[in-house]
Amino acid sequence: MQNYSEIEKNTFAEDILKGLSSNPKFIPSKYFYDDEGARLFQKITELPEYYLTRAETEIISTQTEQIFNVFKQKSKDAETFDLIELGTGDGRKTAILIDFFLKQNTNLFYFPIDISPRTLSTLAENFRRKFPKLQIEPKFGDYFQVLKDFKPNPTRRKILLFLGSNIGNFSYEQSIEFLKKLRRLMRKGDFLFIGFDLQKDPRLILRAYDDSQGITAEFNLNLLRRINKELGGNFDIKKFSHYATYSPIDCAVRSFLISLENQSVFIEYLQRSFDFAKWEAIFTEISQKYSLQLIEQLATRSKFEIQQNFFDSKRYFVDSLWQAV
Numbered sequence: 001m002q003n004y005s006e007i008e009k010n011t012f013a014e015d016i017l018k019g020l021s022s023n024p025k026f027i028p029s030k031y032f033y034d035d036e037g038a039r040l041f042q043k044i045t046e047l048p049e050y051y052l053t054r055a056e057t058e059i060i061s062t063q064t065e066q067i068f069n070v071f072k073q074k075s076k077d078a079e080t081f082d083l084i085e086l087g088t089g090d091g092r093k094t095a096i097l098i099d100f101f102l103k104q105n106t107n108l109f110y111f112p113i114d115i116s117p118r119t120l121s122t123l124a125e126n127f128r129r130k131f132p133k134l135q136i137e138p139k140f141g142d143y144f145q146v147l148k149d150f151k152p153n154p155t156r157r158k159i160l161l162f163l164g165s166n167i168g169n170f171s172y173e174q175s176i177e178f179l180k181k182l183r184r185l186m187r188k189g190d191f192l193f194i195g196f197d198l199q200k201d202p203r204l205i206l207r208a209y210d211d212s213q214g215i216t217a218e219f220n221l222n223l224l225r226r227i228n229k230e231l232g233g234n235f236d237i238k239k240f241s242h243y244a245t246y247s248p249i250d251c252a253v254r255s256f257l258i259s260l261e262n263q264s265v266f267i268e269y270l271q272r273s274f275d276f277a278k279w280e281a282i283f284t285e286i287s288q289k290y291s292l293q294l295i296e297q298l299a300t301r302s303k304f305e306i307q308q309n310f311f312d313s314k315r316y317f318v319d320s321l322w323q324a325v
């Protein structure tokens, strides 16, 4: 019988086969986060150009009480909450919220979900030490795989957290599908607290995805290293280059890996070679930016009602608190 990691490896291999056989080629962005990818992402959050994490941390740390009050006022009958976080990362911002909730004697069950096992185990260890009263049940895997089998207690009000502009990794249309799926797992009155990166000076946005120290480039190229490591690929990393664009028409950053020469790459696990033409691109990530109008439309079309928007002082970012209707 296959063990769990073999199943994971097969899914990874299948997705790589599909992506590298397509035209144009692509690699799903959820594969960024092996141990090295998670470490590099942590470095990205500290870069001067990467304003997103700082803006959202400012929102959550300076408006904690206001955020808590909306949850409290809009769920007068509820005493216990299931806090379900999709794609936790290091959970630093979530820790600020949890700390405040616990200080108000809220009864909290925390279910962190992440596709990076190392990220999840480090977070669980930190949170158990920091919050001995918190009931915590980490769930490893892809959001929807986990949510499909997840049967939370129906008597507890759910708060879904989707921070860090993770929603931006879907196009606008894909986001609607994603949010509708989420909504079907929720009951009327449950909450979604969701972080959106807002439209702003296109130059400022682009710099966040193409930093001067080249950490984002390393993060992107790490996808190829991961294929080499886990699937026995022979990508020569020097023969690919990170390239990011921002289109102010559809308000999306797109990241690519560009082949610098005609080349063929063999992947042992797939027993297949893939040809790359000089300047051919592999599409690796979309980071969709939002206007308040688009956010309003997203909420309405997926059967939520916006209760309140929380902005940072520069209005770069918004954490939007929605309730299922």
Ligand SMILES: C[S@@+](CC[C@H](N)C(=O)[O-])C[C@H]1O[C@@H](n2cnc3c(N)ncnc32)[C@H](O)[C@@H]1O
Pocket (backbone or CB within 6 Å): 029, 030, 033, 041, 053, 086, 087, 088, 089, 090, 091, 093, 113, 114, 115, 116, 119, 141, 142, 143, 144, 162, 163, 164, 165, 166
């Ligand atoms: C951009 S980071 C954001 C982390 C955190 N939410 C924050 O605001 O700092 C994305 C996180 O989501 C996880 N992730 C990405 N795609 C995922 C998926 N499909 N299912 C589960 N976790 C995923 C990654 O491992 C990573 O920890």
